[in-house]
Amino acid sequence: MPRPLRVAIVGSGPAGIYAADALLKSEVAADPGVSIDIFERMPAPFGLIRYGVAPDHPRIKGIITALHQVLDKPQIRLFGNVNYPTDVSLDDLRAFYDGVIFATGATADRDLKVPGFELDGSYGAADFVAWYDGHPDYPRTWPLEAEKVAVLGVGNVALDIARVLAKTADELLPTEIPPNVYEGLKANKALEVHVFGRRGPAQAKFSPMELRELDHSPNIEVIVDPEDIDYDEGSIATRRGNKQADMVAKTLENWAIRDVGDRPHKLFLHFFESPSEILGEDGKVVGLRTERTALDGTGNVKGTGEFKDWDVQAVYRAVGYLSDQLPKLPWDIDSGTVPDRGGRVIQESGEHLHSTYVTGWIRRGPVGLIGHTKGDANETVANLLDDYANGRLQTPASPAPEAVDAFLAERNVRFTTWDGWYSLDAAEKALGVPFGRERIKLVEREDMLRESGA
Incomplete structure (x- = not known):
């Protein structure tokens, strides 16, 4: 046989x-x-x-x-x-x-090859995601001293990072975040989060639902500059041929024409701004320089030679995984x-x-x-x-x-084994019970191995 x-x-x-x-x-x-x-x-x-x-x-x-x-x-x-x-x-x-x-x-994080990417306060998206998701191989603390933060990229990872930075720790407490992440986020000083995209609204890679979820927090005011709502022939063709791209563009349009409210944390979505340099002083991030771009008719963009410096003290690079x-x-x-x-x-x-x-x-x-x-x-x-x-x-x-x-x-x-996962799963859920939470994630590898019966 x-x-x-x-x-x-x-x-x-x-x-x-x-x-x-x-x-x-x-x-x-x-x-x-x-x-x-x-x-x-x-x-x-x-x-x-x-x-x-x-x-x-x-x-x-x-x-x-x-x-x-x-x-x-x-x-x-x-x-x-x-x-x-x-x-x-x-x-x-x-x-x-x-x-x-x-x-x-x-x-791993894909490199963003602009001057200043190595400065203290310039972070890769993957490292920050691993921290707030309780990955055992990453540090237990994260520096969250910046009051104004830039996030580079217009994909869902950039949205995740911007949302976690803009929310309060108590908003995230009902989730599975471990105690060290909750304590870290409680100390977060960010009041402004700026998300930058090199191209326009039609080229953003957000999922429509994830984008709309930004506006659900009672603490986050999402702001879009009306001047960033622009389309060329290529952009219009993208919207016609891609339902998700069209839904994203419509959401951004609606946010651009509304009055700015009074929610305490401001989250700005910027388009047509290409990062050209992360500015530093004494080895630390003190700003971001971008070049204004313009559509070229095909949905792509070209530089205009017009530069702007943004007052931020931290930069998160969400330009892709590797x-x-x-x-x-x-x-x-x-x-x-x-x-x-x-x-x-x-x-x-x-x-x-x-x-x-x-x-x-x-x-x-x-x-x-x-x-x-x-x-x-x-x-x-x-x-x-x-x-x-x-x-x-x-x-x-x-x-x-x-x-x-x-x-x-x-x-x-x-x-560890599949039976071991059942044991670890039960242990994490048990940790959450006294607090009315579905689970509290274990972070230390040794704790995970012990509960899994390795």
Whole structure:
């Protein structure tokens, strides 16, 4: 009787779990069956959902419910707190599995190459998000001394950062934020938050719902300058062909024509302002210089030579995420992705790196919403299964599932399991009960390992 197809997935965020789901829904899952092991460097699963989504977005975090149902399947095992490549290498994985799928996402900040980006008070978005989401590998405190703050970028991450900076700590207290984050936000001095976009309202990458949510806080006054509402032929075409872009533009238009209210925290959305320099004094941020831009007819912009200095004491760069380079895999340094063809990892020679695949942001870069990774995973899995059907996968030397447990034990790797997640989940929920909160997230890795029974 043939053994099940053995697949390792590196990364337990949405991309990795969607790949597991696609494998379970395939014909191979019925005969001869599939056996999937998911490796995750954090003690807890869910990747971006746990450590990359703002805590006041329970609707998005609700995606965990669907991902949870996949991980509940008996064909899947979770190995948390296992780091690639220090705990397990590509060669190790090939010894145990027919195929390996990398779904490691993107967690670092893409550089913004303007003078002054290295100043004290110039921060990457990814670092700040990791702090307020309680990532165990990041500092427990965050400097929130600035009364006026700039956020560079017009995507949902920029909105998240602006909203967290502009809200009060008590507004965020009902969420899962850990005590150190609450105490940090209580000390936040920001009264003005300025969000800057290089292009116009039609080119903003906000989701309509996330944009509208900015205006729901009783403490945040959202302000748009009427002079920033401008469209050219390319912008009009974008609005006609993209319903979401049109909804975003309409929301911004409505805010631009209303009277400014008296809510205590001001959040300004600026368009047609391209950052040219972060201004410093004694090594610290004291301002931001932008160049005014103008539409060129195609929806793109050109500089006007008109510059303006903004009085801010901190700058958050939300200009995109970047994946970490994976050892033993080819790498495209410009895009920050693993070269692939339909999810098959492609070497410099143009040949497929046998039995090795990618999906999600490590494959195509940090673009699109969480749900977009599902189609990506389906394509990758379809090609893996095609290679399996045509005998192109390498046969592992030790395909028995227990061989993996023995290997990790021999390496003294303290790994967590899916049962361990249930224990950690219960512990975090129990912490929230006395305060009427759904959960309070544990931050210290050692605490997470203990509650998971690692």
